[in-house]
Amino acid sequence: xxxxxxxxxxxxxxxxxxxxxxxxxxxxxxxxxxxxxxxxxxxxxxxxxxxxxxxxxxxxxxxxxxxxxxxxxxxxxxxxxxxxxxxxxxxxxxxxxxxxxxxxxxxxxxxxxxxxxxxxxxxxxxxxxxxxxxxxxxxxxxxxxxxxxxxxxxxxxxxxxxxxxxxxxxxxxxxxxxxxxxxxxxxxxxxxxxxxxxxxxxxxxxxxxxxxxxxxxxxxxxxxxxxxxxxxxxxxxxxxxxxxxxxxxxxxxxxxxxxxxxxxxxxxxxxxxxxxxxxxxxxxxxxxxxxxxxxxxxxxxxxxxxxxxxxxxxxxxxxxxxxxxxxxxxxxxxxxxxxxxxxxxxxxxxxxxxxxxxxxxxxxxxxxxxxxxxxxxxxxxxxxxxxxx
Ligand SMILES: C[S@@+](CC[C@H](N)C(=O)[O-])C[C@H]1O[C@@H](n2cnc3c(N)ncnc32)[C@H](O)[C@@H]1O
Numbered sequence: 001x002x003x004x005x006x007x008x009x010x011x012x013x014x015x016x017x018x019x020x021x022x023x024x025x026x027x028x029x030x031x032x033x034x035x036x037x038x039x040x041x042x043x044x045x046x047x048x049x050x051x052x053x054x055x056x057x058x059x060x061x062x063x064x065x066x067x068x069x070x071x072x073x074x075x076x077x078x079x080x081x082x083x084x085x086x087x088x089x090x091x092x093x094x095x096x097x098x099x100x101x102x103x104x105x106x107x108x109x110x111x112x113x114x115x116x117x118x119x120x121x122x123x124x125x126x127x128x129x130x131x132x133x134x135x136x137x138x139x140x141x142x143x144x145x146x147x148x149x150x151x152x153x154x155x156x157x158x159x160x161x162x163x164x165x166x167x168x169x170x171x172x173x174x175x176x177x178x179x180x181x182x183x184x185x186x187x188x189x190x191x192x193x194x195x196x197x198x199x200x201x202x203x204x205x206x207x208x209x210x211x212x213x214x215x216x217x218x219x220x221x222x223x224x225x226x227x228x229x230x231x232x233x234x235x236x237x238x239x240x241x242x243x244x245x246x247x248x249x250x251x252x253x254x255x256x257x258x259x260x261x262x263x264x265x266x267x268x269x270x271x272x273x274x275x276x277x278x279x280x281x282x283x284x285x286x287x288x289x290x291x292x293x294x295x296x297x298x299x300x301x302x303x304x305x306x307x308x309x310x311x312x313x314x315x316x317x318x319x320x321x322x323x324x325x326x327x328x329x330x331x332x333x334x335x336x337x338x339x340x341x342x343x344x345x346x347x348x349x350x351x352x353x354x355x356x357x358x359x360x361x362x363x364x365x366x367x368x369x370x371x372x373x374x375x376x377x378x379x380x381x382x383x384x385x386x387x388x389x
Contacts, residue, residue: 004050004120005033005047008047010038011023011043017348020035021037028162031044033058035085036087041069042063044060046060047060055143072086076155079148080146080155081148082159083161083296085376085378088274094125096378097372097378097380101348104349116364121369122372123370133189133222134166134222135187137157137182139182142175143156150357157171161376165166168223169328172328177198184224185218188205189206191204192373194356201217202216202217205380210233210263214253214254214258216253220273220276221253222274223255225373225374243315245268245314245315246316246317247268247311247317249317249318250267250319250320252280252319253271256317256319257294261291261292264291265291266321268293268295268307268311270295270297270309281294299328312337314338315340317342318343320340324350326353332358333361337386341358342385345384346379346380346381358386359386363386364386367384369383
């Protein structure tokens, strides 16, 4: 029996969903190791939790490194948890994520799921580093910090390799304008202009393929990897080609709804954050996109779904937060007008949990695409298209 604090030598079998390494003791007992280890590495680990069926552990030393492991390029890597897979080349990271997804998806579906899983399409990020146009910093005495991964201590930041160049460069000056606290900072992909969530600056964000430029406040949610977001939006819009009435649920400020409206679709865009709805509505008005209606509603409540049902969409986009949207599968099943769903997922295990009632009723997964939105981390965005039987 192992207990907390024990040090073990283990070989990593594979990386699990959420980035943890899986290893087994000679007895067969599973050990899950905190993110940052790679397949086939021999690692010295310290047990941090001894549960009944498994152990949790953290790596103390990499004894035999994977040939995939290189030197992490960030000076803050040892303390900051922001890019825990930054020790592999970005292309390798993308392949690693594809392996993680190929392993996790059938397991989430359940042992005897009997479903056809389409071949995975993988879209890498145009940039492996310096891709984020939005980030969060903790400010203390006018200086930027990140939350340390091994503790709750703040790590002073001189740079962040995830942030695009203009934002990383402006970070110290932006921090000087802020009181102590946690703040969003953002940069425009069009002009490089930077701003914090405080104040009333609007930053331009273009969709060249759709001929649209949105004006977004830095504090509003938008996809941080804007270059790859172009591919995500195009794939989603293409997947719903042929449908005229579309519900964009968990729509944010209209990342999908506005491009869809620019193609003449009638869109009901539903979102629980009022500032995002206000931003979406303002952009629709500015751009004369009058076939989209934004509604501020909580999709955990039946009243919101009554509104969606009354709209009678033929297709829907679902892009809930990481925690997913429990109960949504049964609600969608009760909506007879729906024929196709574009489910945008940043946690596919939660998505499968939520989609199970639809899959059990015969809906099929017709396509599956991994967008490597967050290089340097284990996180990924998955677009799953579901079709009514
Ligand atoms: C992953 S973001 C997606 C936003 C948008 N689709 C985009 O691509 O920019 C999830 C969105 O769901 C919204 N949200 C979370 N819980 C919600 C709820 N219960 N009802 C409605 N919207 C919710 C959040 O405010 C956030 O804007």
